[in-house]
Amino acid sequence: MRALVVEDEPRIAADLERALKAAGFLVEAVADGEAAWFRGGTENYDLIVLDLNLPRLDGLTVLKRWRAEGCESPVLILTARGAWTERVEGIDAGADDYLPKPFRMEELIARARALVRRAGGRGNATQQVGRLTVDLNRMTAAIDGIPVPVTPLEFRLISYLALNRDRTVPPTELLEHLYGDDDSREANAVEAIITRLRRKLGPGVIGTRRGFGYHLENGPTA
Amino acid sequence: MRALVVEDEPRIAADLERALKAAGFLVEAVADGEAAWFRGGTENYDLIVLDLNLPRLDGLTVLKRWRAEGCESPVLILTARGAWTERVEGIDAGADDYLPKPFRMEELIARARALVRRAGGRGNATQQVGRLTVDLNRMTAAIDGIPVPVTPLEFRLISYLALNRDRTVPPTELLEHLYGDDDSREANAVEAIITRLRRKLGPGVIGTRRGFGYHLENGPTA
DNA sequence: CGAGAACTGACAACGGACTGACAAGGCGGA
DNA sequence: TCCGCCTTGTCAGTCCGTTGTCAGTTCTCG
Incomplete structure (x- = not known):
């Protein structure tokens, strides 16, 4: 943010x-x-x-x-x-x-x-998208209710995706929202964070639309 | 407080x-x-x-x-x-x-x-978090029931964490609640107190979420 | 099948956090 | 009142988690 x-x-x-x-x-x-x-x-x-x-x-x-x-x-x-x-x-x-x-x-x-x-059209401090829960107040993330430790940067990324759950967010936008106009980072930086998040959150949470960007899988909330 | x-x-x-x-x-x-x-x-x-x-x-x-x-x-x-x-x-x-x-x-x-x-949503004068007990009336702390001598400032910090057991408290907030708006202290002061408390309380009591703040480990109350 | 996009593991740099030492201030006892 | 101990803030050095980059690989689509 x-x-x-x-x-x-x-x-x-x-x-x-x-x-x-x-x-x-x-x-x-x-x-x-x-x-x-x-x-x-x-x-x-x-x-x-x-x-x-x-x-x-x-x-x-x-x-x-x-x-x-x-x-x-x-x-x-x-x-x-x-x-x-x-x-x-x-x-x-x-x-x-x-x-x-x-x-x-x-x-x-x-x-x-x-x-x-x-x-973002959402009134709640805790965002549920599929199996993922993001608590904006406590700055925590969880899968199926099980807490997943995330670093500050990872949290910023995942919460941004959660607040934009209904669209695919292009990497350039993520770059901008993570680092501001300090554009000294390589575009690849976002990919690295995504990878780390996926490793922590497991598969089926962060999806890729090739050529467009990333989004959260709003699979069954089960 | x-x-x-x-x-x-x-x-x-x-x-x-x-x-x-x-x-x-x-x-x-x-x-x-x-x-x-x-x-x-x-x-x-x-x-x-x-x-x-x-x-x-x-x-x-x-x-x-x-x-x-x-x-x-x-x-x-x-x-x-x-x-x-x-x-x-x-x-x-x-x-x-x-x-x-x-x-x-x-x-x-x-x-x-x-x-x-x-x-704080807690009605009791003695707070139990994991192995730690904090008695707000007598201003004492104990690990596994064994009293640990804490200084006044240390007690303020540990009791604040105990009353906010369900979240991670950022250092800036601790600074504020320990010293008020007298912001002449270095941010490092909190770290120093934390270190001293850890030395007294032992490991596994005060946890750090790097980049976020400190919290009490609510491990098994055993 | 080829090209570009995306993924991932390794590594290095950075910065936040930890800690021991020291000094200043406060408080109680002699 | 003076002395000494306890408390506590600061500093500096060290450690380690976090994060950016690189390079090599895999994937996807035309």
């Missing part, structure tokens, strides 16, 4: 980054509106946390421009407490949720997760 | 702080309603002791706002003796327990501990 944090207050930005990383996100952060506009418009994020009060370019404007450009990432905006109108404007501008400052990190994480799940 | 004390009477506040610290809590204190609202809304406490009679912002109002914001920390309210209606209102507003003033410190501590345990 890639997340973009747009926040000019360094301390808060650092907190956000830390918390989101601990929650399994791949975090990138920018501190002003123009940079935000650029990044959000260029890259593909699974979640954007947007402070409205920004230097250079107002957060609301940024959000509107993103939406106008066709960016569909779920956006969680941070508003000043009691700034009633801001929330309304934010929702109007295309925000998916808002959180009044100050807030508890725990709550932000909870909402962030909810947004990501909702964006 | 992090605790927030909201009490404007300095003498009582000091007593509370001392007693809770002695009981193993990491205590932060504020003296008025607004500060309370802010802290409780921002930070993550395992327990909140709230006096209802506060300057600037009424305790009941503070409590209601917390609950409205999604704060789930257990709250123990202090009411004036005989203020019958206050109790009812407090419970309605989302308090978990109340204590009429004046009270005996002993009783407050007992109730505080009960609340913390209940909040």
Whole structure:
């Protein structure tokens, strides 16, 4: 899961980054509106946390421009407490949720997760696909209910597949969502992770559509 | 365990702080309603002791706002003796327990501990996880029933893990619950405590999920 | 049957985690 | 009040799990 944090207050930005990383996100952060506009418009994020009060370019404007450009990432905006109108404007501008400052990190994480799940059309924190179970909160995977130890990177991959269970995900997309725009990796890296996951999960869980990408086998949930 | 004390009477506040610290809590204190609202809304406490009679912002109002914001920390309210209606209102507003003033410190501590345990979904004062036993009242730990001497900080860590036995706790969260938002510590501090605990408790008690955090091994309770 | 895509085992580099040593701070006893 | 012990944070060195790359093999489809 890639997340973009747009926040000019360094301390808060650092907190956000830390918390989101601990929650399994791949975090990138920018501190002003123009940079935000650029990044959000260029890259593909699974979640954007947007402070409205920004230097250079107002957060609301940024959000509107993103939406106008066709960016569909779920956006969680941070508003000043009691700034009633801001929330309304934010929702109007295309925000998916808002959180009044100050807030508890725990709550932000909870909402962030909810947004990501909702964006994937799934409301539950534990995803079941065939024999596989992925628990997004505890960051665990299991086959037939038996826990399988997975590394952080492996978990990011398998959970991304679980959230996109109904389509085949191309390797380039996985690459992007695992590493961000740090494109220094060889395409083969994804294949390696897939292999390792298959060894752990057993056959019949991760399928390949040659030329298209990978998907989870939604075989009998038995 | 992090605790927030909201009490404007300095003498009582000091007593509370001392007693809770002695009981193993990491205590932060504020003296008025607004500060309370802010802290409780921002930070993550395992327990909140709230006096209802506060300057600037009424305790009941503070409590209601917390609950409205999604704060789930257990709250123990202090009411004036005989203020019958206050109790009812407090419970309605989302308090978990109340204590009429004046009270005996002993009783407050007992109730505080009960609340913390209940909040973790565990009603018992002694937690059993695998071969480990943690007694939250006496602040002792034991392996296979044999007492192991632990320092106050070590106890805070091990008891937090015990109360969160069913998940892996990231180091950042431990850092927060051990030291509050005083983030002057190096992340390495947690590792040091873990090492010391392991030396005392023996192997197979505290497990590591590399890249995720620490957890208690819930091996055979034998 | 050939070419390209995908798989996989081996290896090396990286970084997170562990640990022992040391120093600072706190607390209790003399 | 002073001294000494216990506790605890930091540092540095080491270890080991994780992960990227490479190379060789297998598979699939035209």
